[in-house]
Amino acid sequence: MSKTTINQIALTTFRNYQSLNIDFSKNTNILLGKNAQGKTSILEAIYMIGLTKSHKTTKDVDVIQSNAEFAKIKAQCDLKDEKVQLEVVVSKSGKKAKYNNIEIERLSEYVGLINVVMFAPEDINLIRGNPQNRRRFLDLEIGQMSKEYMYNLQNYKKVLKQRNDLLKSMQKNVKPNMMLLDIITDQLIDYLIQVVAIRKRFIRKINDFALLNYQDLSKTKHRLKIEYLPSIKDNYKEEFQRKYQYDMITGATSLGAHRDDVEFYIDDFTIKTHGSQGELRTAVLAVKLALVDFIHEYTKSYPILLLDDVFSELDQERQKGLFDYISEKTQTFITTTELDEQMEKYTHEVHKYVVLDGTIRRVT
Amino acid sequence: MKYPKALEELIESLRMYPGVGKKTAERYALYTFNRLDEEQINQIIEAYQHIKSDIFACPICGNLTDTDPCYICKDESRDQHTIIVVEDVRDVIAMEKTNHYHGKYHVLNGAISPSDGIGPEDINIKGLLERLHDQQIKEVILATNLSNEGEMTSQYIRKLLSDTDLIISRIAHGLPAGSNIEYADEITISKALDGRKKYDS
Numbered sequence: 001m002s003k004t005t006i007n008q009i010a011l012t013t014f015r016n017y018q019s020l021n022i023d024f025s026k027n028t029n030i031l032l033g034k035n036a037q038g039k040t041s042i043l044e045a046i047y048m049i050g051l052t053k054s055h056k057t058t059k060d061v062d063v064i065q066s067n068a069e070f071a072k073i074k075a076q077c078d079l080k081d082e083k084v085q086l087e088v089v090v091s092k093s094g095k096k097a098k099y100n101n102i103e104i105e106r107l108s109e110y111v112g113l114i115n116v117v118m119f120a121p122e123d124i125n126l127i128r129g130n131p132q133n134r135r136r137f138l139d140l141e142i143g144q145m146s147k148e149y150m151y152n153l154q155n156y157k158k159v160l161k162q163r164n165d166l167l168k169s170m171q172k173n174v175k176p177n178m179m180l181l182d183i184i185t186d187q188l189i190d191y192l193i194q195v196v197a198i199r200k201r202f203i204r205k206i207n208d209f210a211l212l213n214y215q216d217l218s219k220t221k222h223r224l225k226i227e228y229l230p231s232i233k234d235n236y237k238e239e240f241q242r243k244y245q246y247d248m249i250t251g252a253t254s255l256g257a258h259r260d261d262v263e264f265y266i267d268d269f270t271i272k273t274h275g276s277q278g279e280l281r282t283a284v285l286a287v288k289l290a291l292v293d294f295i296h297e298y299t300k301s302y303p304i305l306l307l308d309d310v311f312s313e314l315d316q317e318r319q320k321g322l323f324d325y326i327s328e329k330t331q332t333f334i335t336t337t338e339l340d341e342q343m344e345k346y347t348h349e350v351h352k353y354v355v356l357d358g359t360i361r362r363v364t
Numbered sequence: 365m366k367y368p369k370a371l372e373e374l375i376e377s378l379r380m381y382p383g384v385g386k387k388t389a390e391r392y393a394l395y396t397f398n399r400l401d402e403e404q405i406n407q408i409i410e411a412y413q414h415i416k417s418d419i420f421a422c423p424i425c426g427n428l429t430d431t432d433p434c435y436i437c438k439d440e441s442r443d444q445h446t447i448i449v450v451e452d453v454r455d456v457i458a459m460e461k462t463n464h465y466h467g468k469y470h471v472l473n474g475a476i477s478p479s480d481g482i483g484p485e486d487i488n489i490k491g492l493l494e495r496l497h498d499q500q501i502k503e504v505i506l507a508t509n510l511s512n513e514g515e516m517t518s519q520y521i522r523k524l525l526s527d528t529d530l531i532i533s534r535i536a537h538g539l540p541a542g543s544n545i546e547y548a549d550e551i552t553i554s555k556a557l558d559g560r561k562k563y564d565s
Contacts (some may be wrong), residue, residue, distance in 0.1 A: 151551050159512050166478035180476065180484060183519045187512060 003302035004114050005331040006046060008076040013068035015041035016358040025351035026078070027328050031335045032363075033355035039335035042355070043118065043306040046333060049075045049086050050116035050304070051144075052097055052107050060090050079114055080301055086114065112144045115295045115303035119288045119310055126284050127271050131261040138262070141291060142202050145298055149198045153257075156191035160253055163188055168251040181244065188256065189236045195257045196230055202294075203228045203262065209290035210283075214266075217282050217289075217321040222266050224283055231259040281313050289325055305330040309337075316342050323347075371397065424495070426471035426488050428453045436460075436469060443467040445502040449492060449521065451475050451509055459507070467503075470495065475513040476520060484520055493524065503531040510537055 003026075011020040016038045031039045044063065047055045054063060064071040070091035077084050087098040096103055097110040104110040125133045142149045163184045170176040207226040214224035232239045232255050243254050264271045264283055271283050295303045305326065311319055311334075323346045326332045335355075339347060352364045366372060371393055378389040396405065421427070422434035429435070436442065436456075446467030450456060456469050472487040495501065506521060508514035522532055537555035539548055548556075 147550050148554075155512060162478050162512065162516070169478055169481070169483070177484065179523055180478075180516075180520060183516055183523065184478075186519070187516060 002080060002300060003078075003330055004080075004304055005078045006049070006075045006304060007078060009042075009045060009049075010072075010074040011045055012070075012072040012074075013065040014045055014063055014071040014073060015065065017041065018065070018358065020358075020360065022353075022360050022362075024331070024333075026331055028326060028332045028334065028347070028350040030339070030347060030350055030352045031333065031355050031360075032337070032339065032352060033335075034337060037355045038358050038360075039355045040120075040308050042360070043120075043308050043333055043335060045073045046075075046304060046306060047116050047118050048090075049073050049088050050114045051111055052088055052095055055118050055120060060095060061092055063090055064092070077114060108150075115144065115299065115301075116306060117288055117291045117295065117303050118306040118308065119285055120306075120308040121312075123284050123288070124280050126287065127264050127275075127280055131259075134262040135258070135260065138199050138202065142198060145295070146198060149195070152191050152194040152198070156188065156195050156257055159184065159188045159191060160256065160258060163253050164251065167247050167253070170248050171251055176248065178244075185237070185240050188253070189240070192236065192257050196228075196260070199257070199260070200228050205294055205297075206287060206290045209293040210286045213289045213293075213325065214283060214286035216325060217286055217318050218279075219317055219321060224286055225265040225268075226287070227263045227265070229261040229263055231255045277313060278315065278318070282318060285310065285314075285322070292330060302330045305332040307332065307334045309335055311336050311343070319343065320346065367393075421471075421473075424491075425469050426453075426473055426491065427456050427469060444500055446505065447492075447495070447501050447503070448505045448507050449518075450507050451514060451517070455507065467505075468501075472508070472517065475508055475511070475517040477513045477516075487517070489521065489524070492521070496525070496528070496530065501530065503533070505533050505535065507535045510535075 005026045006024055007026065008021070008023050010022075011017040013019075031042060033039050041063075044054055044056070048063070053060060070089055072087065072089045074085070074087045077086055085098075085100050087096075087101075089096045089098075095107065097107055098104065099110065099113065126137055139153060143153065163181075166181060166184055170181070203226055207224075210226060211224050215221060239255060247254055264287075266275060266279060266283065269275070271280055275283065289305075292303055292305055295301075307322075310322065314322065319342075348364075351362060353360050353362050367375065367390075374393040374396065375386070375389045378384055378392050379386065384392075400408075418430045419428055420430075420432075422429045422432070422437055424433045424437045427434045427436060431438070443466050447470055448459065448465065448467060449470045449472060450459070451472050451474060453471055456471060459465055459469070470488070470492050472489065472492070474482055474487040476482055476484055476487065496504070504521075504525065506518040508517045518534055522534075525532055536559045537552070538559060539545065539552060539556045545553065
């Protein structure tokens with residue numbers, strides 16, 4: 001069984017860390033500390049070493065300490081049973097990524113070298129937020145795994161922009177060029193078919209894993225279901241043609257992959273409207289763990305798992321379920337403000353660190 | 365601190381070129397002063413003076429030329445029945461280098477791209493239709509770039525010609541010559557598979 005691990009990380013002027021160098025366990029690492037001490041920043045740094053950007057939707061440069069010129073993350077990793085050194089530097093003039101001290105010219109070639117899955121409190125927006133959150137999730141996660149998806153998605157977006165610009169120019173034209181609209185629509189449909197097919201395949205796969213994870217975490221027989229909701233079913237061309245006039249008036253494309261959504265159900269009830277807070281969080285967690293399973297199946301290696309403040313809203317049963325899942329499968333980083341007695345029992349063998357105002361100290 | 369006026373003017377002039385920023389322009393301007401002699405500079409000035417007066421687009425095919433019509437349109441030994449449609453004059457040069465094609469050309473001077481405000485009427489499609497109407501053309505090879513815009517442009521021309529008897533073809537996607545499949549990217553390989561050719565028995 002292969003798993004990706006970060007054995008050591010060094011941070012320079014990253015968030016509230018002036019300079020940090022610390023070793024980690026290949027299994028579970030728990031980061032303890034009060035709020036605003038720098039626990040999440042450690043997870044953010046690990047996430048960035050994988051994806052070169054923050055899990056937060058902030059600007060890259062925000063991770064640079066004020067008064068500093070750059071922020072640097074350096075990590076010693078085990079990757080497919082090889083020791084590698086990774087480095088990501090964010091400066092005001094841009095980002096650089098290095099693999100074994102060699103700069104990778106294109107960041108897209110660096111992203112995906114090590115896989116990271118993160119669960120943060122704000123991730124409940126995956127289910128409860130607007131559809132944009134769910135499409136971003138699909139594009140980010142599938143894009144990491146599949147170059148074919150990236151190619152089709154990028155071209156879909158380019159053609160979509162061309163189509164929208166054409167629609168806008170048609171508004172001013174007395175004799176709109178319908179033949180050109182028809183051609184661009186055909187081109188858009190070609191990419192759309194690919195994007196939607198890959199998304200549906202991905203959702204099916206994630207659903208299979210998430211269903212099991214949900215039942216394990218919640219210790220129930222409830223069935224989690226994830227469904228892709230396309231804005232067009234079939235007869236793509238006819239549906240688009242029916243909207244030609246409407247699209248011309250609004251100057252935008254009303255159908256397509258950029259309007260699709262994903263719905264989550266427990267036993268046929270939509271979670272967004274009927275789920276409790278606990279069900280919601282458990283469902284998102286089950287999906288994130290499904291991603292871990294998916295990446296493992298795809299790359300034959302378990303990704304690094306980052307769990308930010310995951311315990312606060314899970315009951316003891318679910319906390320235990322989570323620990324059963326992790327066991328020694330993945331290298332896991334968990335932040336928490338405190339561990340209760342119950343939790344101490346499951347975690348007596350794991351590495352624990354206390355995070356205090358930009359410093360870290362291993363306690364057990 | 366500024367450069368003397370003449371140098372400053374040269375720097376500003378050089379910056380009109382795409383891809384030339386302040387630093388590069390400074391380097392070229394100082395090089396011109398320090399390293400080029402009078403004769404070389406006159407050579408440059410002369411070349412610049414001729415560029416607009418002597419060169420023009422061929423009224424038939426749109427290729428750049430200093431004769432009317434251009435040497436390709438004039439050449440009667442070339443195949444008069446086949447025409448290749450390209451986006452740019454550079455594409456003509458590239459195709460001519462192959463010495464593989466002996467028909468005629470048509471330069472569109474761009475590709476349809478609504479985002480850049482370029483519609484079918486902004487590129488030389490009208491000239492192409494007139495030629496196809498007047499001349500003895502039997503086959504049209506669409507060789508616009510394999511980008512979304514190039515593809516859109518070819519599809520557009522194809523539709524305009526759908527009621528004619530012309531043979532219309534599109535250049536193929538494929539693997540680079542002499543390349544190893546294992547080094548090609550996924551998309552190129554899929555496209556090459558899609559465009560595979562049956563062996564003639």
